[in-house]
Amino acid sequence: MRKNRHDFKNLDLYSTYEIKGLNFGALLNALKNRGITVYDVRKTGEKTHTVTVNFAQNRNFFAIAKELCYTDIRKIKDGGKAYPVLFFFRNLGLLVGAALFLVLAFFSCDFIFSFSFSGSGSVLKREMENYLKEKGVTQFSRFSDIDLTSLSDGLLADNPRLSFVECQRSGNILVIESALSEEGGKVLSGNSERLVSDVAGTVTDIKIYRGTALVKEGDRVAAGDVLVDGTVVVKDVPVNVGVIAYVTVSAEQIFTYVSDNDGEESLAIIFAEEQTGEKDAEAHVEKTCEEGRFVYTVTLVFSRVLFAG
Amino acid sequence: MGFIDNILQSFKLGEMPAEPLFKAVMYGDCAIYLQNVGSIKSYSPDKIELRLKKGGLTIAGEGLFVKKYCAGDLVVCGKIDTISRI
Numbered sequence: 001m002r003k004n005r006h007d008f009k010n011l012d013l014y015s016t017y018e019i020k021g022l023n024f025g026a027l028l029n030a031l032k033n034r035g036i037t038v039y040d041v042r043k044t045g046e047k048t049h050t051v052t053v054n055f056a057q058n059r060n061f062f063a064i065a066k067e068l069c070y071t072d073i074r075k076i077k078d079g080g081k082a083y084p085v086l087f088f089f090r091n092l093g094l095l096v097g098a099a100l101f102l103v104l105a106f107f108s109c110d111f112i113f114s115f116s117f118s119g120s121g122s123v124l125k126r127e128m129e130n131y132l133k134e135k136g137v138t139q140f141s142r143f144s145d146i147d148l149t150s151l152s153d154g155l156l157a158d159n160p161r162l163s164f165v166e167c168q169r170s171g172n173i174l175v176i177e178s179a180l181s182e183e184g185g186k187v188l189s190g191n192s193e194r195l196v197s198d199v200a201g202t203v204t205d206i207k208i209y210r211g212t213a214l215v216k217e218g219d220r221v222a223a224g225d226v227l228v229d230g231t232v233v234v235k236d237v238p239v240n241v242g243v244i245a246y247v248t249v250s251a252e253q254i255f256t257y258v259s260d261n262d263g264e265e266s267l268a269i270i271f272a273e274e275q276t277g278e279k280d281a282e283a284h285v286e287k288t289c290e291e292g293r294f295v296y297t298v299t300l301v302f303s304r305v306l307f308a309g
Numbered sequence: 310m311g312f313i314d315n316i317l318q319s320f321k322l323g324e325m326p327a328e329p330l331f332k333a334v335m336y337g338d339c340a341i342y343l344q345n346v347g348s349i350k351s352y353s354p355d356k357i358e359l360r361l362k363k364g365g366l367t368i369a370g371e372g373l374f375v376k377k378y379c380a381g382d383l384v385v386c387g388k389i390d391t392i393s394r395i
């Protein structure tokens with residue numbers, strides 16, 4: 001038997017034993033006379049009894065039993081409210097292992113094991129992956145080092161073809177849900193002869209898969225300007241191809257709204273947005289008073305993605 | 310003066326030393342609590358024989374077991390049919 005080097009007197013612990021032998025009453029009396037309290041004494045066989053004693057009195061119990069020549073004693077179980085304490089005391093390795101497991105689980109939960117792209121914007125997976133790589137978000141990066149909201153905003157700002165991006169954590173997976181903007185959602189046919197701008201503004205981004213660029217980033221363009229042409233030169237011979245390209249133009253449009261009433265800035269913005277069809281434009285309103293009427297000058301700044309394919 | 314003390318007085322038992330007396334309290338027919346038990350003479354699920362300071366006591370029944378035994382106190386549980394003084 002394991003020696004009880006530690007005192008469990010104050011703990012609610014007990015041990016149940018199975019004892020084989022005759023004249024069991026003598027053992028009970030001897031235990032009582034030596035101050036050992038016995039519980040749940042039951043006869044389970046012809047010569048077999050079970051008896052429960054306090055865990056702290058185990059050694060005394062064995063000594064008395066052996067004194068009376070009861071040698072066939074088998075421990076059935078340990079129990080009591082404080083049994084978990086005893087269990088962990090006896091299985092320190094298990095406790096350490098469990099603690100180690102919890103610590104490892106805590107840390108491993110913090111790592112990104114993979115990425116998942118969902119939504120219509122997942123067709124731009126490669127571009128989003130490049131952005132993530134630029135920002136240092138790779139496999140085995142830590143979630144705690146990433147601000148998912150700013151990452152979502154960054155992905156959205158980086159790619160004008162996306163209208164919605166949301167990064168979420170699902171276990172050890174970084175889920176990126178995205179939606180294509182209406183312009184970006186067109187299906188490629190490859191039959192466009194050229195890409196023409198429908199707004200005036202500055203080219204901020206240009207990507208050409210097929211065709212010849214007639215403008216570059218930073219160029220000012222007017223409405224009706226050809227941005228990408230379907231004529232390419234192959235071995236000094238001009239060849240017509242279907243244009244596949246997209247160009248982002250940062251446009252600025254000014255609208256004037258005149259009213260007899262003061263405080264109609266919001267109405268003026270709505271009017272301007274209706275005119276352009278841009279609901280997410282950045283709007284600035286300036287109000288002047290001319291001949292008793294209020295003139296609202298609305299400046300809309302928006303990014304227009306022009307797509308051909 | 311309590312009820313028990315009153316009875317003891319009535320039967321002129323008040324002056325008797327308390328030690329040789331055993332006390333028994335029954336809880337229905339499913340348990341009995343005994344004080345001043347000398348020792349257990351024999352034990353089986355249908356009969357438990359006890360030695361008292363003076364004489365003995367036999368508890369008969371079914372499925373009897375010793376719930377607690379220490380320092381002269383004994384609790385026997387099970388279906389108790391008879392208790393007889395020897």
